[in-house]
Amino acid sequence: MTFVEPQTWHHGLVARWWSLFRDSGPEIAYFRQFVEEGQPALDVACGAGRLLVPYVEAGLDVDGCDVSPDMVALCAQAAEAVGASPNLYCQAMHELDLPRRYRTVFVCGGLGLGSTREQDQQALRRLYEHLEPGGRLVVDNEVPYSDATHWGRWPSGGRGELPEPPQPHGARQLGPDGDEYALESRMLGLDPLRQQVAFEIHASRWQGGSLITEERHRLTSNLYFCAELVMMIERAGFTDVEVRGEYNDLAPTAEGAFLVYVATRE
Numbered sequence: 040m041t042f043v044e045p046q047t048w049h050h051g052l053v054a055r056w057w058s059l060f061r062d063s064g065p066e067i068a069y070f071r072q073f074v075e076e077g078q079p080a081l082d083v084a085c086g087a088g089r090l091l092v093p094y095v096e097a098g099l100d101v102d103g104c105d106v107s108p109d110m111v112a113l114c115a116q117a118a119e120a121v122g123a124s125p126n127l128y129c130q131a132m133h134e135l136d137l138p139r140r141y142r143t144v145f146v147c148g149g150l151g152l153g154s155t156r157e158q159d160q161q162a163l164r165r166l167y168e169h170l171e172p173g174g175r176l177v178v179d180n181e182v183p184y185s186d187a188t189h190w191g192r193w194p195s196g197g198r199g200e201l202p203e204p205p206q207p208h209g210a211r212q213l214g215p216d217g218d219e220y221a222l223e224s225r226m227l228g229l230d231p232l233r234q235q236v237a238f239e240i241h242a243s244r245w246q247g248g249s250l251i252t253e254e255r256h257r258l259t260s261n262l263y264f265c266a267e268l269v270m271m272i273e274r275a276g277f278t279d280v281e282v283r284g285e286y287n288d289l290a291p292t293a294e295g296a297f298l299v300y301v302a303t304r305e
């Protein structure tokens with residue numbers, strides 16, 4: 040197959056799904072401790088505001104940016120609903136150019152999506168440039184071996200069934216608006232040489248039992264091992280990169296699906 044060009048799927052119905060159903064997770068409390076210790080903070084790839092909105096609701100000084108105009112609009116709405124009006128920007132992180140400098144810059148679930156590796160390196164440099172001296176960068180990243188099925192696609196012979204066939208509609212979830220929503224995704228391709236995976240997502244919405252909207256979007260994701268991401272963060276200008284376990288500040292283990300990278304701008 041021709042590998043899909045870098046792109047993200049956080050638009051339209053997928054963005055709506057995030058704003059309706061993704062409002063919890065251990066990341067919220069975990070990243071918050073860094074924000075409390077260093078403000079102002081910037082939430083890069085803030086999405087619909089899962090982290091940013093509770094932070095600004097609590098009075099923390101946090102700006103946000105995201106490449107998806109739909110996500111940014113939903114984030115603004117959610118912030119307004121809690122009486123806050125944070126500075127929100129629609130920018131890709133590798134082109135980040137904001138008027139403010141920050142004590143904390145954090146990225147939760149956003150690095151490597153819909154970008155090239157060169158853009159990811161450039162993004163880390165832009166994040167460095169947006170920190171005040173002494174400010175901290177906190178980035179999480181899912182390890183390439185977190186999912187046994189996906190990992191099984193890496194060896195020669197493991198990718199014969201790609202692209203995966205389209206799935207039937209996933210389980211419907213009832214939204215607060217009374218409509219039902221479903222999402223299901225499938226792997227289109229995995230390129231071990233480029234360490235990049237491509238997925239397609241199928242999003243559906245029902246009103247009064249009738250299917251009213253269906254969308255398909257694609258997402259590419261660059262896959263990073265721990266040692267290479269440490270080197271990339273160092274190459275961006277940081278000197279003391281620390282790797283921590285999955286949202287727990289403990290030493291990382293090979294069992295965790297996510298690693299958290301913490302680095303300070305000197």
Ligand SMILES: C[S@@+](CC[C@H](N)C(=O)[O-])C[C@H]1O[C@@H](n2cnc3c(N)ncnc32)[C@H](O)[C@@H]1O
Nearest residue numbers: 049084085086089105106107131132148149152
């Ligand atoms: C998995 S969501 C996470 C959203 C939010 N950080 C959270 O944890 O709820 C990924 C977000 O990254 C954004 N994104 C993807 N690529 C980006 C890029 N190159 N620059 C900025 N944002 C990006 C998407 O639009 C999406 O909102």
